[in-house]
Amino acid sequence: xxxxxxxxxxxxxxxxxxxxxxxxxxxxxxxxxxxxxxxxxxxxxxxxxxxxxxxxxxxxxxxxxxxxxxxxxxxxxxxxxxxxxxxxxxxxxxxxxxxxxxxxxxxxxxxxxxxxxxxxxxxxxxxxxxxxxxxxxxxxxxxxxxxxxxxxxxxxxxxxxxxxxxxxxxxxxxxxxxxxxxxxxxxxxxxxxxxxxxxxxxxxxxxxxxxxxxxxxxxxxxxxxxxxxxxxxxxxxxxxxxxxxxxxxxxxxxxxxxxxxxxxxxxxxxxxxxxxxxxxxxxxxxxxxxxxxxxxxxxxx
Numbered sequence: 374x375x376x377x378x379x380x381x382x383x384x385x386x387x388x389x390x391x392x393x394x395x396x397x398x399x400x401x402x403x404x405x406x407x408x409x410x411x412x413x414x415x416x417x418x419x420x421x422x423x424x425x426x427x428x429x430x431x432x433x434x435x436x437x438x439x440x441x442x443x444x445x446x447x448x449x450x451x452x453x454x455x456x457x458x459x460x461x462x463x464x465x466x467x468x469x470x471x472x473x474x475x476x477x478x479x480x481x482x483x484x485x486x487x488x489x490x491x492x493x494x495x496x497x498x499x500x501x502x503x504x505x506x507x508x509x510x511x512x513x514x515x516x517x518x519x520x521x522x523x524x525x526x527x528x529x530x531x532x533x534x535x536x537x538x539x540x541x542x543x544x545x546x547x548x549x550x551x552x553x554x555x556x557x558x559x560x561x562x563x564x565x566x567x568x569x570x571x572x573x574x575x576x577x578x579x580x581x582x583x584x585x586x587x588x589x590x591x592x593x594x595x596x597x598x599x600x601x602x603x604x605x606x607x608x609x610x611x612x613x614x615x616x617x618x619x620x621x622x623x624x625x626x627x628x629x630x631x632x633x634x635x636x637x638x639x640x641x642x643x644x645x646x647x648x649x650x651x652x653x654x655x656x657x658x659x660x661x662x663x664x665x666x667x668x669x670x671x672x673x674x
Contacts, residue, residue: 397459408619430470535586537565537585537586538557542599553656556653560657560660587611589614590615591622603628618636
């Protein structure tokens with residue numbers, strides 16, 4: 374329920390200062406605007422911002438009253454949140470979330486038609502390839518500039534010390550999980566991919582202990598089963614290293630170490646270029662750390 378002790382006057386501090394000179398017109402722009410300012414958000418505004426990014430469908434179709442109850446804020450906070458972003462009211466902001474759903478719910482055929490219609494028929498398949506190459510370069514450039522080296526070192530150290538590395542990812546993130554299982558296996562690192570055609574994932578996860586580690590990957594809209602499994606593992610004290618796309622991701626709050634990876638898209642299709650590059654670095658880094666550890670323990674003549 375909303376906090377009865379909420380103090381709106383505290384939230385109005387600095388509310389006349391708009392996030393950006395240009396009003397966000399789509400969900401990706403809105404998300405980028407929120408994330409760029411997350412450290413400076415007033416408490417209640419940050420609370421509804423986190424809820425909005427984690428529950429975009431609810432924002433799209435919920436009422437101000439129902440959203441306020443679910444997010445634990447007053448309905449007036451939704452209006453201030455929208456105005457803080459530069460919108461004239463909550464309904465205008467809600468339109469961005471509804472447009473996101475229309476885009477995401479479009480069929481793959483619709484997306485292909487959009488790609489073809491973007492610049493007419495000129496370029497054909499080569500233009501599509503160029504579009505994905507451009508999106509990939511953009512994603513890789515952002516990662517190169519923003520990835521924290523100390524976080525990478527800590528993640529590799531945590532995974533290298535684990536008895537078994539459990540790899541948890543579903544849906545769009547699953548190719549990353551299968552690559553990690555393959556690469557770690559080739560490097561002689563014991564790992565367990567959490568998947569089972571027989572529905573035994575809960576049993577597989579139950580074997581994980583604090584001596585192990587979990588490498589979990591999930592992007593918005595987050596796979597509910599992945600988030601539930603990650604929370605359960607964290608509660609049992611199993612170290613989590615997460616790859617996700619937002620400081621407001623539910624994984625960011627439960628993982629010991631997490632990476633924020635924002636993949637660019639082309640025509641609604643998102644690449645996995647940066648995520649795969651990071652996964653390769655983690656796998657090879659763990660293999661190298663394990664080998665170095667074996668050399669240090671080798672008895673001298």
